Amino acid sequence: xxxxxxxxxxxxxxxxxxxxxxxxxxxxxxxxxxxxxxxxxxxxxxxxxxxxxxxxxxxxxxxxxxxxxxxxxxxxxxxxxxxxxxxxxxxxxxxxxxxx
Numbered sequence: 249x250x251x252x253x254x255x256x257x258x259x260x261x262x263x264x265x266x267x268x269x270x271x272x273x274x275x276x277x278x279x280x281x282x283x284x285x286x287x288x289x290x291x292x293x294x295x296x297x298x299x300x301x302x303x304x305x306x307x308x309x310x311x312x313x314x315x316x317x318x319x320x321x322x323x324x325x326x327x328x329x330x331x332x333x334x335x336x337x338x339x340x341x342x343x344x345x346x347x348x
Contacts (some may be wrong), residue, residue, distance in 0.1 A: 296323045297334045 261281075268274050278287055292313050299309045306320050315323075327334055 293319065293323050294334075296320050297327055298338065300324055300327055301334070301338060 264277070268277055282290070292315050295313050296309055296315050296319065299312065300320070300323060304312075306317055309315060309320050310317060
């Protein structure tokens with residue numbers, strides 16, 4: 249992770265996020281912390297990553313999410329050369345869905 253984002257303020261934000269108990273609390277917190285556009289952008293990137301991992305084409309992803317090819321490429325770069333954060337979360341979500 250970039251040392252530029254490892255700050256005390258970011259630590260506090262992550263601690264706050266980790267304290268959230270359910271999806272409803274996430275909605276409450278993130279609606280206060282983020283603008284609607286920021287939250288929609290984050291969710292769009294996550295959906296793009298999910299679709300890329302399920303082998304969807306850029307065209308399919310752009311049509312379904314409204315993401316630009318530049319955004320899709322940036323997310324794809326993160327998936328291939330990033331810190332494996334997306335895959336870590338995808339594997340946990342997948343494990344939880346299998347358990348249900």
